[in-house]
Amino acid sequence: MALLLSSSLRPPTSPLNPKLNSLSTPLPNAVVTKRQLIINTTTSFSIIFGVQQDPVPQCLAQPSNPSKLSVLNIANTKAWFQFYGDGFAIRVPPEFEDIMEPEDFNAGASLYGDKAKPRPFAARFASTDGSEVLSVVIRPTNQLKITFLEAQDITDLGSIKDAAKIFVPGGATLYNARTIKIKEDEGFKTYYFYEFGRDEQHIAIMAAVNGGKAIIAGTTAPQSKWDDDGVKLRSAAISLTVL
Numbered sequence: 001m002a003l004l005l006s007s008s009l010r011p012p013t014s015p016l017n018p019k020l021n022s023l024s025t026p027l028p029n030a031v032v033t034k035r036q037l038i039i040n041t042t043t044s045f046s047i048i049f050g051v052q053q054d055p056v057p058q059c060l061a062q063p064s065n066p067s068k069l070s071v072l073n074i075a076n077t078k079a080w081f082q083f084y085g086d087g088f089a090i091r092v093p094p095e096f097e098d099i100m101e102p103e104d105f106n107a108g109a110s111l112y113g114d115k116a117k118p119r120p121f122a123a124r125f126a127s128t129d130g131s132e133v134l135s136v137v138i139r140p141t142n143q144l145k146i147t148f149l150e151a152q153d154i155t156d157l158g159s160i161k162d163a164a165k166i167f168v169p170g171g172a173t174l175y176n177a178r179t180i181k182i183k184e185d186e187g188f189k190t191y192y193f194y195e196f197g198r199d200e201q202h203i204a205i206m207a208a209v210n211g212g213k214a215i216i217a218g219t220t221a222p223q224s225k226w227d228d229d230g231v232k233l234r235s236a237a238i239s240l241t242v243l
Contacts, residue, residue, distance in 0.1 A: 091239035096125040150212035172198040202226035
């Protein structure tokens with residue numbers, strides 16, 4: 001799989017590196033602790049794409065002026081487990097486990113003509129301690145941007161700078177943004193990659209559009225964890241492939 005990277009936006013010269021409150025305080029139930037940690041870790045990612053069935057907010061983050069970017073460090077993920085979902089595939093970091101809940105699978109079904117609710121997540125995996133999470137969400141493009149035509153490519157949502165208003169939430173610090181082209185049998189598929197910090201979390205997302213649906217993979221972790229595992233988490237997001 002060939003990757004073509006084109007630089008589009010300039011990351012800040014001094015990314016935020018906030019100190020985190022200690023997570024070592026024991027709670028009565030270790031399972032509850034891990035679940036709460038997963039919820040806290042994915043809050044920013046959930047808000048961006050309305051996984052609680054709320055409308056997707058108009059984001060306010062403004063990328064900096066275009067300039068040459070540094071090399072985007074990624075790892076070779078061919079040896080990782082490849083998960084196949086509804087119209088996508090993604091590589092899962094070693095030792096990550098599936099954390100999809102039963103309600104995630106039941107969502108999307110309707111009874112007696114009731115309107116089906118969208119599934120919150122198409123895939124969800126987490127590290128053993130729950131502090132690092134890989135998620136995939138699928139949303140109709142007309143929920144992300146009002147348009148009369150069905151989007152067939154992510155460029156239909158605008159340039160990478162314009163689409164940042166959709167994918168990067170207000171108040172976030174944008175570290176990186178890239179247009180990535182992946183070679184396919186009939187040409188190249190365009191993806192947008194963004195990496196940013198928000199609410200003491202570091203987030204990387206990879207997004208593409210196919211058949212009127214946006215497929216977005218995101219990895220999240222506390223900034224302190226990203227310092228050690230950022231290459232792994234970034235590589236997991238970038239491994240997204242639209243089928």
